[in-house]
Amino acid sequence: AQKITQTQPGMFVQEKEAVTLDCTYDTSDPSYGLFWYKQPSSGEMIFLIYQGSYDQQNATEGRYSLNFQKARKSANLVISASQLGDSAMYFCAMREVRGGGNKLTFGTGTQLKVEL
Amino acid sequence: GAGVSQSPSNKVTEKGKDVELRCDPISGHTALYWYRQSLGQGLEFLIYFQGNSAPDKSGLPSDRFSAERTGGSVSTLTIQRTQQEDSAVYLCASSFLASGGRHNEQFFGPGTRLTVL
Numbered sequence: 099a100q101k102i103t104q105t106q107p108g109m110f111v112q113e114k115e116a117v118t119l120d121c122t123y124d125t126s127d128p129s130y131g132l133f134w135y136k137q138p139s140s141g142e143m144i145f146l147i148y149q150g151s152y153d154q155q156n157a158t159e160g161r162y163s164l165n166f167q168k169a170r171k172s173a174n175l176v177i178s179a180s181q182l183g184d185s186a187m188y189f190c191a192m193r194e195v196r197g198g199g200n201k202l203t204f205g206t207g208t209q210l211k212v213e214l
Numbered sequence: 215g216a217g218v219s220q221s222p223s224n225k226v227t228e229k230g231k232d233v234e235l236r237c238d239p240i241s242g243h244t245a246l247y248w249y250r251q252s253l254g255q256g257l258e259f260l261i262y263f264q265g266n267s268a269p270d271k272s273g274l275p276s277d278r279f280s281a282e283r284t285g286g287s288v289s290t291l292t293i294q295r296t297q298q299e300d301s302a303v304y305l306c307a308s309s310f311l312a313s314g315g316r317h318n319e320q321f322f323g324p325g326t327r328l329t330v331l
Contacts, residue, residue, distance in 0.1 A: 102256075133319065143257075143305065143322035189256055193318075200245060200309065200318060201270065204256035 101125065102190050102205035109210050111180045118165070119175040119208045121190030129195040132173040133202065134164065137187040146188075149173055180212045216240065218323035220306050226329045227296055235291040235326045239308030246289050247307045247320060248281055257305060263289065296330045303327050 103122045111117035123132065134146040149157045149164045157164040165174040177184055187209050191202040219238045227233050239246045245264045249257040259273040263283040274280070278296075283289040293300055307320035 131318075135322075140324075141303065142324050143307070145319045145321070148319060191257075200264070200320075201247060201259045201262050201273070202249075202257070202320065203259065204249075206256045 100205075101203045102192055104190055104205035104208050106208045107206075109208055110213060111177075111210065112213055113180055113182060115180055116176060116178045117180055117210065119177070119188050119190075119210065120172070121174055121205060122170075122172045123190075123192050124171065125192065125194050127194040127196045131193040131195075132164070132166070133191040133193070134162070134173075134175045135189045135191060135204075136184075137189060137207070139186070143189075147175065177210075182212050182214070185210060185212045218306055218308050218321055220304075220323040220326050222326060223324065224327045224329075226331065228331050229298060230295055232292065232294045233296055233328065235293075235304050235306075235328070237289045237291070237306030237323060239287065239289070239306070240321055243308035243310050243321075244286070245309045245320075246283055247309075248289070248291050249305045249307065250302045251305060251325070252302045260291070260304075293328075296328075298330050301328055301330045 101124050130151045132149045136144045136146055147157050147159045147162045147164050149166045156166050161178045163176045187207045189207045190205045221236045247262040248260040251257050261271050261281045263269045278294045281291045303325040305322055305325045307322045309318050309320045
């Protein structure tokens with residue numbers, strides 16, 4: 099089974115609108131962390147936001163927020179007020195503390211295109 | 215401050231040749247990771263180093279792949295007898311702590327694009 103599933107290969111959103119990128123995960127480890135990274139066409143991986151499995155509140159970082167639904171094992175990224183510069187590939191990743199040390203398992207990504 | 219650097223940025227080689235890819239982590243970061251990203255795919259974990267501990271090599275796809283980290287800093291990923299399926303972008307990352315915690319995010323280098331002809 100896939101540990102990280104991103105079901106949206108591509109998404110379009112209009113500038114200034116909000117967009118949600120889906121991520122579901124699969125783990126039996128009670129302690130884990132979820133990350134979102136952005137990869138522009140230039141190729142670098144940019145850390146966006148982190149959610150720990152024991153965090154009581156959803157993480158927020160500026161225009162990014164993480165809709166963490168632990169029972170459903172989902173960790174969707176919400177980008178508010180989209181900008182043209184948000185056009186990029188977005189990856190969801192998980193770190194399993196017990197089974198994985200600190201290595202990250204990545205999903206296949208969602209290509210986001212922000213349009214005027 | 216300086217981020218993670220990798221060299222070369224691009225490498226074209228012939229099938230069967232050996233290649234070495236280099237990574238300079240962020241100064242002070244104790245953990246270093248190698249990932250591989252094939253075209254249009256997510257990142258695939260290869261190996262990680264934490265301090266003086268034995269590296270986690272569980273992601274290396276074959277014994278043609280090896281890596282070392284000298285002096286707890288610079289790392290070299292070596293691929294022997296390269297195959298066409300080795301063509302990918304090889305990304306290095308480093309982090310400050312290898313235990314759990316929100317300050318544990320991995321900072322990535324720009325990658326080395328390897329093309330095996």
